[in-house]
Amino acid sequence: MSDYSSAQNKIGALPCFYANLKHLLEMHEIVLTEADIYFLCGYFSPESIDNESKYRLKYPSYAVQLHNFCMRTYIDCEMNFDENSNYISSEINQDLFQDRKVLLAVDAKVLDHLIIQSYARNCHFLISTGLNPKSHICVSDFFVIDREGKVNTYVGEYQYNCIKDALYGYIYMKNIDKNLVDKAVNNMVDYVVQELERLLYKTEDGSLSGLGLLESLLNRIGKESYEDSFIEKESFYNLIMILISRHIIFFDYICDFMNQYQVKDGENMTQKFMKIKNSWDKITNMMAIQTFAYNYKRNKAISYEAGELIKQQQNLLLQLITNLRGDRI
Structure with missing residues (x-):
């Protein structure tokens, strides 16, 4: 049963x-x-x-x-x-x-x-x-x-x-x-800062950060030509799934964290993070259109808008890290 x-x-x-x-x-x-x-x-x-x-x-x-x-x-x-x-x-x-x-x-x-x-x-x-x-x-x-x-x-x-x-x-x-x-939970802010820095900063060997890798990948989209249209459908579908399951869910969890731990300026930052999340949703919708109505000009729009979003996200994460470190002083 x-x-x-x-x-x-x-x-x-x-x-x-x-x-x-x-x-x-x-x-x-x-x-x-x-x-x-x-x-x-x-x-x-x-x-x-x-x-x-x-x-x-x-x-x-x-x-x-x-x-x-x-x-x-x-x-x-x-x-x-x-x-x-x-x-x-x-x-x-x-x-x-x-x-x-x-x-x-x-x-x-x-x-x-x-x-x-x-x-x-x-x-x-x-x-x-x-x-x-x-x-x-x-x-x-x-x-x-x-x-x-x-x-x-x-x-x-x-x-x-x-x-x-x-x-x-x-x-x-x-x-x-x-x-x-409970001891681990008491150190939660330190863990969050550590993970946010992984998103933002290059590694010790100079490799791109998490957001840097995402930006590099999305830059490829803007360089695609019409001749690539036949292999775009599966590629775009896979990228949509990656963005939904791995990247976009971050915004829900970081907003939950700020609310739960009453982070400084958390309400204002939550609104900004959710605005960025909604913009990512629009980008994945544009990608979805490419899977059945491919247009190489749309690639340039996707690449440009994603790049602008990543810049906004980077600036907001830097502000959040500053606030979190300030709360620990």
Whole structure:
């Protein structure tokens, strides 16, 4: 028997990764907001341009983010993700699911409870809560988007082999000390500043920052010619998904953070961040038009407007870092 229950209607697309990690922690009586988790995981900036694909940024893996989260919160965990994003089925047995609460990364194509697929490639996160007598895996999923864009909760079960054979990775949190997690939360502002600097500044070896990489990639769009139109559709679609699932969600989390921690001038800055987010939404809409009505002149408009937005975002982030550092004095 499966059950759907309505959850809050969130703004934008907040990924299944953060939503289900939040609820996994709550099952261990650890209450953190998704914004807390987002910044404790960190590593949300692109780290390089994938030259094997025309318009694709490489981001740190979820395994890197989970490792960072557990390191900062002093959580003892068992984790297994294939570095090449292959299935780990051969390394799994039923003991993993027996009387344990485990965060799973599963190929979305086997999850028939999903009405709309996850943005993050073909991978979807959900929680396994145990095995029933028929060796079915009991699952809970706190990020199921319906056709109206609302986020719902799903509780149900899947055949063991169905999940096992489509498993990209998992994390099982063995020992959690609430006092140590609270200690990490007390250092939240420092973690946020560290992550914002990753977005803004070049690395020690002179490599571009996160926003610098994004700007470089979007500059390519303005240089495309009409002859490239036949390969644009998939390239633009992939870039739209990257922007939605990785870049644009930042604005929701940074605004939640400023409100939660009552950051100096937070209300005014929230309005500015959301204005930039809305402008990014317009750019992704322009890209979507390119997937069915390609026009190389539109590329120049996309590239120019994105460049202007990145400049605005950089200036606003610098102001936010200054405010956060001032609050720590």
